[in-house]
Amino acid sequence: MIDRLREALKRFNPCDSCLGRAFGYGLTGLENRERGRAIKLYLGMRAHLEGEEETLELLARSGLEEAAAVLDDPPEPEPCGVCRGVLDKVDEFAEVVACELKDLEFRGFVVGSRWPEEIRKAEKELWETLGVEGEPIKREFNREVGKRVEHLLDVRADPRNPDIEVVFDFRPSLEDPKFEVHVRPIYVRGRYLKLRRGIPQTKWPCPRCRGAGCPNCDFTGKLYTESVEELIGMVLKDAFLAESHKFHAAGREDIDVRMLGNGRPFVMELLYPKRRNVDLKEIEGEINRKVGDDVQVVGLEYGDPEDVGKVKDLSERSRKRYRAWVKFGKPVPEDKLREVLKGLERSVIEQRTPRRVLHRRADKVRRKRVHEAKLIEYDGDRAVIEFLCDPGLYVKELISGDAGRTRPSLAELVEVEAECERLDVIEFLDEGGDRS
Ligand SMILES: [Zn+2]
Ligand SMILES: [Zn+2]
Numbered sequence: 443m444i445d446r447l448r449e450a451l452k453r454f455n456p457c458d459s460c461l462g463r464a465f466g467y468g469l470t471g472l473e474n475r476e477r478g479r480a481i482k483l484y485l486g487m488r489a490h491l492e493g494e495e496e497t498l499e500l501l502a503r504s505g506l507e508e509a510a511a512v513l514d515d516p517p518e519p520e521p522c523g524v525c526r527g528v529l530d531k532v533d534e535f536a537e538v539v540a541c542e543l544k545d546l547e548f549r550g551f552v553v554g555s556r557w558p559e560e561i562r563k564a565e566k567e568l569w570e571t572l573g574v575e576g577e578p579i580k581r582e583f584n585r586e587v588g589k590r591v592e593h594l595l596d597v598r599a600d601p602r603n604p605d606i607e608v609v610f611d612f613r614p615s616l617e618d619p620k621f622e623v624h625v626r627p628i629y630v631r632g633r634y635l636k637l638r639r640g641i642p643q644t645k646w647p648c649p650r651c652r653g654a655g656c657p658n659c660d661f662t663g664k665l666y667t668e669s670v671e672e673l674i675g676m677v678l679k680d681a682f683l684a685e686s687h688k689f690h691a692a693g694r695e696d697i698d699v700r701m702l703g704n705g706r707p708f709v710m711e712l713l714y715p716k717r718r719n720v721d722l723k724e725i726e727g728e729i730n731r732k733v734g735d736d737v738q739v740v741g742l743e744y745g746d747p748e749d750v751g752k753v754k755d756l757s758e759r760s761r762k763r764y765r766a767w768v769k770f771g772k773p774v775p776e777d778k779l780r781e782v783l784k785g786l787e788r789s790v791i792e793q794r795t796p797r798r799v800l801h802r803r804a805d806k807v808r809r810k811r812v813h814e815a816k817l818i819e820y821d822g823d824r825a826v827i828e829f830l831c832d833p834g835l836y837v838k839e840l841i842s843g844d845a846g847r848t849r850p851s852l853a854e855l856v857e858v859e860a861e862c863e864r865l866d867v868i869e870f871l872d873e874g875g876d877r878s
Contacts, residue, residue, distance in 0.1 A: 443572075447485055450571045451500040454564065457522035458482065458505070459529040459582065464569055466577030474582055475529075482506045524564045525579060526616050532583065536590030539608050542623050543595060547718045550600025553588045554609040555580050555619075561612070583610070605718060628682055628712040630722065631745035631753070633705030633870075635738045636670055636695065643694040644671045666697075673733040675710060681725050683716035690750045693757030693833065695867050703763070703869040705740055707756055709749045756872060761813065763830045763869035764837050768852070771859030773822035782855040783815040783827065794847040796839045810835035827852075828868070838862040 450456065456464075462478030469477070482501055486509045489497035501509035502516040510516035521527040543551065557580055569576050587610075588599040604626070611620040636643075646666050648659035655661040671689035679687050691708040695701050722742040730738050793808045814830035829837055836848070841862040843851030853860035 444485070444488070446572050447481065448497055448500065450568055451485075451497075451504060453571060454523040454568045455500075455504050455520055456524050456568060457527070457529060460522050460524040460565070460568065460579070461504075463565075463579065463582050464572050464574050464576035466582070467575075473586075474577065479506075483508065524568055525561065528612065528616055529579070529583065529586075532586045533590060535583075535610065536587045536594060538621060539587060539591045540594040542608070542621075543591070543597075543606060546606065546625065546716050548597070548605035548625075549718075550598055550602075550604045551588075551591070551606040551608065552599060552601045552604040553584045553591070554607060555583050556609065556611045556613055558613045558616070561616075625714045627747075628684070628715045628718060629709055629745035629747060629749055630678060630712065630742055631707070631709045631749050632726070632739050632742040633707050634670055634674060634691075634701065635703075635705045635740070636701040636736070637734075637738065638736045639698045639700055639864075640666075641673075641736055642666050642669045642697045643691060644689055645669050668736065670737050673737045674708075674729055674739060677725060677729045677732060678710055678712055681717070681720045681728075682712045684712035685714035687712050690753050691757075692753045692760060692870070696838075696865070698865070700866040701870075702866050705738075706867070706870050707753050707872070709745055709753050711750065758833055760833050761830055761871045762833065762867050763814075763828060763871070765818070765866045765868050766827050766829065766837060766841060766862050767864040768825045768827055768841055769861050769863050770823045770825070770856065774825075774856045774858050776817075776820050778856060779820065779825060780817055782852065783817055785855065786812050786815040786850070786852070788813065789850065791835060791840060791851075792849050793836060793839060794844075796836050796844050796847065799836075808834060812840065830869075830871075837865060 450461070450464075454460070456478070458475040458478030460474075460478065461481055462472075462474035462476065465477050465481070466474050482504065483506070485497060486501050486506055488494075489501070489509075490512055495513070498509045498513055499517055502513055503518075503520050504522075505519040522529070539553065561579060565576070565579055591597070592599055606626070607624040609622045609624070611622070614620055642665075646664060646669065647653035648656060648663055648665050650656050650658040651663060653663040655663045659665060671687075675687040675689060678684070688711040689708065690711065692706055695706070722744065726739055726742045789812055791810050791812060793810060795803050795805045795808075810832040812829060812831055812835070814828070816828045817825060818828055819826035829840065831837060831840070836844075839848040839851065841852045841860050843849070843853040843860075851860075
């Protein structure tokens with residue numbers, strides 16, 4: 443082993459950490475640099491007692507001052523041939539991390555690193571020379587920087603459940619690594635109500651400039667100045683000091699349709715939040731105070747990434763109850779209307795993709811069921827009707843027939859033209875409601 447160590451010193455000039463790391467699984471409660479120094483001291487004492495000047499010179503070159511002190515003409519220390527001096531600078535790297543994280547609110551964090559192939563190769567060759575299997579540099583670096591950051595910021599490293607992940611990438615440069623901070627998004631779930639018509643659910647980029655800004659959109663890049671997403675998002679974004687937000691909802695209503703009743707489930711994803719602990723009851727009140735004439739939220743609570751999929755899933759499973767204001771081409775007798783609505787209940791509608799959404803949806807036939815159709819108000823050529831429908835049934839076309847693309851339709855059955863003048867979603871049934 444002594445010969446192997448001498449050979450390793452000659453070929454790799456390892457620093458204390460890199461030499462100690464080769465024996466990193468030997469004993470516990472030691473830092474690798476302590477292991478490495480212990481080995482070098484032992485070699486140095488032996489060499490001094492036996493007058494092996496060459497070994498003392500190798501040790502002095504690798505930075506062992508005690509060896510240099512007993513030589514008449516000691517060599518200058520040279521950088522480690524494995525880590526190229528990176529492990530001497532873990533304190534500096536920890537300072538960089540602490541500086542980046544000091545304004546962020548978080549619980550656990552984790553340090554990661556990426557290394558160039560040449561370093562991993564040198565490390566492997568050192569181990570082969572010594573005939574051992576050591577601890578990879580990545581693990582030592584991540585742990586040592588992590589420990590120092592814990593101390594500097596009085597926080598906890600938590601690799602299983604980190605809010606923050608910092609990554610050093612040494613592949614482009616060992617002196618000046620790329621440094622990334624990944625902050626786990628915050629998920630807030632709840633339900634929203636849209637009380638005013640004319641607000642799109644999500645940002646609607648100007649079709650002419652695609653969001654860049656042009657005279658068509660008054661240089662806003664948007665076709666509508668507001669959206670449900672933005673009205674809720676701006677308050678949440680400010681509260682969490684987030685960089686941006688992403689909105690996920692259980693389907694969407696048309697821009698001219700209100701969303702009332704118990705509201706539609708949504709999840710707001712807040713990206714790069716600086717704060718993580720916000721009283722959501724307070725935020726709920728703030729949203730409803732600030733934008734409550736247009737949009738309200740209920741039941742805000744903290745969620746997780748799985749909620750995004752769940753909420754999308756919900757849109758395909760959830761029946762909706764609608765209230766529709768219908769205008770007929772000429773008066774329809776009340777008896778006839780009631781009879782037709784009774785016939786519509788439980789019936790299956792064959793609906794080809796409505797013409798108005800053909801530009802963004804595939805042209806196909808959907809088979810959807812109307813579960814309830816109730817006459818609420820009647821006035822000759824006008825009526826208010828409530829429909830309970832399968833998810834994905836287009837109610838405006840259920841009323842008009844969409845030139846024969848939706849069959850049967852209210853217009854077809856009463857044999858009079860019919861048009862949906864106004865529409866509200868008045869209930870969102872999470873689990874589909876009655877399945878019989
Ligand atoms: Zn080293
Ligand atoms: Zn534009």
